[in-house]
Amino acid sequence: MSLKLPRLLRGPESGYYWFLLFLFLVALLPLGVTAKIYSTFYLRFGTELLILGLFALSVDIIMGYTGLVSLGPAAFFGIGAYAGALTLLKLANSIWLALAITLVLSWMVAWLIGYLSIRIKGVYFAMLTLAFAEMFHELAFNWQSFTGGSDGLTGVPRPEIGIPPFVLSLGNPYVFFYFVLVVVILVYYGCVRLVNSPFGHVLQAIRDNEERAEFIGYDVRIFKRRSFVISGIIGGLSGSLFALLRFVDPDAFHWFISAEVLVMNLFGGMGTLYGPIIGAIIFLFSKDLISSYTEHWRLILGVIFVGFVIYSPRGIVGLYEDFRDKAIPAVLATLRRSGIREARKTAQSLVADANPVVERESSSKLKGDLPVRETEAGIEDKE
Amino acid sequence: MVRILETERITKAFGNMFAVNRFDLHVEEGKLKSIIGPNGAGKTTLFNVISGKIRPTMGRVKFKGEDITNLSPNSISRRGLARSFQITNIFPNLTVFENVRLAVQQRDKKRSSYFTPVSSLSETNRKAKEILNQIGLIEYQDSVARNLSYGDQRHLEIGITLAMEPDLLMLDEPTSGMSSMETQATVRLIDKLTENLTILLIEHKMDVVMSVSDTVLVMHYGQKIAEGTPKEVEKDPRVREAYLGGL
Numbered sequence: 001m002s003l004k005l006p007r008l009l010r011g012p013e014s015g016y017y018w019f020l021l022f023l024f025l026v027a028l029l030p031l032g033v034t035a036k037i038y039s040t041f042y043l044r045f046g047t048e049l050l051i052l053g054l055f056a057l058s059v060d061i062i063m064g065y066t067g068l069v070s071l072g073p074a075a076f077f078g079i080g081a082y083a084g085a086l087t088l089l090k091l092a093n094s095i096w097l098a099l100a101i102t103l104v105l106s107w108m109v110a111w112l113i114g115y116l117s118i119r120i121k122g123v124y125f126a127m128l129t130l131a132f133a134e135m136f137h138e139l140a141f142n143w144q145s146f147t148g149g150s151d152g153l154t155g156v157p158r159p160e161i162g163i164p165p166f167v168l169s170l171g172n173p174y175v176f177f178y179f180v181l182v183v184v185i186l187v188y189y190g191c192v193r194l195v196n197s198p199f200g201h202v203l204q205a206i207r208d209n210e211e212r213a214e215f216i217g218y219d220v221r222i223f224k225r226r227s228f229v230i231s232g233i234i235g236g237l238s239g240s241l242f243a244l245l246r247f248v249d250p251d252a253f254h255w256f257i258s259a260e261v262l263v264m265n266l267f268g269g270m271g272t273l274y275g276p277i278i279g280a281i282i283f284l285f286s287k288d289l290i291s292s293y294t295e296h297w298r299l300i301l302g303v304i305f306v307g308f309v310i311y312s313p314r315g316i317v318g319l320y321e322d323f324r325d326k327a328i329p330a331v332l333a334t335l336r337r338s339g340i341r342e343a344r345k346t347a348q349s350l351v352a353d354a355n356p357v358v359e360r361e362s363s364s365k366l367k368g369d370l371p372v373r374e375t376e377a378g379i380e381d382k383e
Numbered sequence: 384m385v386r387i388l389e390t391e392r393i394t395k396a397f398g399n400m401f402a403v404n405r406f407d408l409h410v411e412e413g414k415l416k417s418i419i420g421p422n423g424a425g426k427t428t429l430f431n432v433i434s435g436k437i438r439p440t441m442g443r444v445k446f447k448g449e450d451i452t453n454l455s456p457n458s459i460s461r462r463g464l465a466r467s468f469q470i471t472n473i474f475p476n477l478t479v480f481e482n483v484r485l486a487v488q489q490r491d492k493k494r495s496s497y498f499t500p501v502s503s504l505s506e507t508n509r510k511a512k513e514i515l516n517q518i519g520l521i522e523y524q525d526s527v528a529r530n531l532s533y534g535d536q537r538h539l540e541i542g543i544t545l546a547m548e549p550d551l552l553m554l555d556e557p558t559s560g561m562s563s564m565e566t567q568a569t570v571r572l573i574d575k576l577t578e579n580l581t582i583l584l585i586e587h588k589m590d591v592v593m594s595v596s597d598t599v600l601v602m603h604y605g606q607k608i609a610e611g612t613p614k615e616v617e618k619d620p621r622v623r624e625a626y627l628g629g630l
Contacts, residue, residue: 193498198488201501205485208474215434215472216486216547217460223495 015317016192019274023185026050030174040173044245045288047177049281050184051241056264056276057191058234063262064270065195066227067207068118072129073261075113075136076106076232078253080239082140082147085156085248095159095170095179095244102240103233110232114225130255137253152249170244180241187234191273194230203227207271263305269315278316326350385412387551387581388433388464393442395428395605402428404605405442410551415573415582417592420602421625426585427469429602430555434466435459447550461489465549467540469556469585475529479520482528482539484511486546511546518542518572534565541572552576553583558591570595593617601625 008017029046032038059073083105087098117128140147147153158171161179168175194200202223205213214220239252251257260283268279286304290297312319327350335343388410395403402425410416418426431437433444435456443452451459474482484501487510488494502508515521518538523531528539537557544552557573558566566588573595576582586592592599592613599616601609609619616622 190498193500196500196502197497198491198493198499198501198504199495199497201481201485201488202495204477205474208476209472212472212474212543213485214456215460215466216543217457217489219455219457 013196016196016273019277020185020189020192022274023181023188027178027181030177033174043173043177045284047173047180047245048242049284050177050180051238051245052261052264052284053277053280054184054187054241055235055238056261056268056280057188057273058231058238059261059265060270060273060276061191061194061203061234062227062231063265064272064276065200065207066203066224067210068224068228069126069262070129070228070231071126071255071258071262072113072131072133073231073235074253074255074257075129075133076110076235077239077242077257077261078133078136078140078250079106079109080236080241081243081248081252082153082239083236084240085153085243086146088156088159089153093157093159095161098159099237099240102236106232106236107229110229110236111225113232114228118221118224118228130258133253133255133258137250137255140250140253147250148248150250152247152251153243154247156243156248158244176244180245183237183241187237188273188277191234195273199223199226263301265315266313267305267308267315269317269319272317275315275317282316386410387412387447388583389445390429390433391443391445393429393432393444394440395425395432395437396440401605403432403439406602406605406607408600408607410581410583412581413579414597415577415584415595416598416600417584417586417596418600418602419586419589419592424602425605426602427555428605430466430553430585434464434553460547463548463550464553465544465547465551466553467537467544467555467557469559471533471536471540473528473536473540473543475527477528478525479528479531479539480511480515480524483514483542483546484508486543487511487514490548514542514546517545517575534561534568537561537565537569538572541569541576545576549580551581551583555585556587557584558586558588566591 008014009021026046030043033040033043055073055077058076059070062068062070080102083102084098087101088094091097091101113129113132117125117132120128141150143149158169158176160167160169161175162168170176170179195203202213202218205218206220206223210220213223242252261280264279264283265276266279267283268277269275283301286301287297290300294300308315312322314321327347330350331343331347334346386409388408390406390408393403393406393408394401404425406425406429408429418429420426428437432439433446435451435454435458438453443450445451446459446462446464449462451462451464454462474485477485484507487507488501488504491504491507493499493504512521512524515524518541520531520535520539520542523535528536531539537560541554541557544554554573558569561569570591573582573584577595584592584596596613598610599613600607601616601619601622603625608625609616609622611619
């Protein structure tokens with residue numbers, strides 16, 4: 001007797017859809033509050049996880065799928081936060097207008113930053129994106145009359161959604177939670193479609209080998225810029241939602257925000273869409289947990305982070321996949337063949353063999369894998 | 384005879400070293416022309432100038448009657464000029480199928496659609512399979528490209544260029560670093576391609592050059608020193624001195 005899974009939940013791309021299923025299950029989270037298992041604090045915490053997961057997802061598009069390391073995602077997070085809050089404060093108390101202005105503004109800013117920085121490569125690109133974010137940070141600090149300076153914006157009204165007489169206030173934590181969840185599900189699904197589209201495949205080609213992509217006729221710069229813009233828009237969206245949940249101050253532009261979102265990506269496993277969201281959840285959970293014991297939570301998370309980068313560069317998702325595809329089948333096969341004692345030995349040797357990246361690289365050289373591409377010397381024909 | 388590619392006095396100087404020096408080249412449609420010459424003769428630099436990887440110091444490149452001298456590599460590629468590289472240049476972490484499909488996809492109307500799944504581009508997928516059949520890598524279509532043997536990786540790169548359905552195919556030492564078995568397989572592949580393609584080839588192995596070429600051009604210190612059928616070139620005294628002399 002075998003249970004047949006739907007097509008989307010099988011095969012190599014099934015991970016995307018399993019996670020979508022998980023997001024639907026997240027809708028049950030408020031039940032715990034109703035049943036008094038945990039307090040509303042956790043509802044708000046859950047909302048924050050979703051919002052920062054969305055932010056981490058935005059970075060995955062540009063870093064995980066396109067291969068560009070931007071050190072300035074905070075620029076978009078901040079733009080979104082301020083655009084949303086300022087619209088609600090000064091223009092109209094409408095979430096749709098706030099989100100629309102956020103999208104347009106982050107699209108424009110992303111296009112401009114992208115236009116200026118994508119022509120430059122590697123570390124220079126990274127530094128330029130960082131510089132832009134820092135400029136916004138300064139601006140938010142010093143433009144007292146508009147941004148509220150270091151105090152940030154206070155008294156941001158919570159808009160209502162719906163058509164009268166069915167009106168709900170986003171100030172209600174339940175309503176806001178579901179609102180955010182719907183946004184996250186829609187954006188996540190959009191991203192799944194995006195990375196599996198011809199456009200998404202070109203991005204992955206660029207990540208893998210920019211020169212070859214250029215020489216099969218793709219205008220690499222345009223594709224990178226589009227990816228940067230899409231990432232910026234999603235980042236702005238997450239910032240806007242964050243402003244509604246908590247508060248807005250210049251720290252939204254702080255480079256710390258950019259650093260943390262990169263860490264979330266590496267923790268979870270970039271280039272998977274769900275990895276970064278999982279990374280965000282785990283990062284914030286551990287931060288919350290460890291900081292309730294010690295104020296030195298960064299020290300402990302730092303050590304864990306180093307461990308991940310060295311031993312599982314593909315993050316938690318990569319770790320899980322290795323277990324599912326290699327370790328568990330190997331142990332099960334031994335178990336079936338030679339019993340529990342042998343299976344335990346296999347498991348032990350697998351643990352011992354879990355090589356750090358460094359070793360894995362050198363062993364691939366021993367196998368005679370040729371480095372696939374190096375830049376050609378311009379002048380000489382090398383033999 | 385229709386000249387598909389013409390260069391006029393192409394010059395590329397690095398400092399005061401002239402890698403390519405007032406070079407005139409023409410390739411006729413449907414023919415296979417080889418460029419040979421000792422190391423450092425400027426062959427790859429010439430390729431780089433033609434394909435837009437580097438800009439010439441002086442001179443012009445005309446492709447299908449159009450001046451393409453200062454165009455970017457992507458627009459030159461889209462005009463129907465495909466090239467391979469001396470050092471294998473593929474997408475190492477994508478599957479073999481994906482490598483080829485990306486090149487086919489470039490010609491698809493939906494090439495940069497944001498939400499259509501690639502799996503639904505049936506014509507593109509079919510063509511990619513066809514190319515894989517042609518280069519004999521269909522059984523490895525789901526393998527990650529970096530896991531292929533060296534020779535198969537070189538063939539995959541040729542497959543990528545074929546998938547672009549080019550009007551001119553430029554191959555930069557397709558057999559470099561290959562064993563003699565692999566070389567033979569490559570020669571057979573190129574022979575098959577010459578039936579309906581125009582090819583410009585850089586090659587070091589004389590037996591390969593002599594067996595596949597319609598015309599051979601000899602390059603030395605950035606200049607052309609001889610051009611003709613393989614037989615004519617073989618006999619040319621200057622060529623023997625410059626290039627074959629050592630053999």
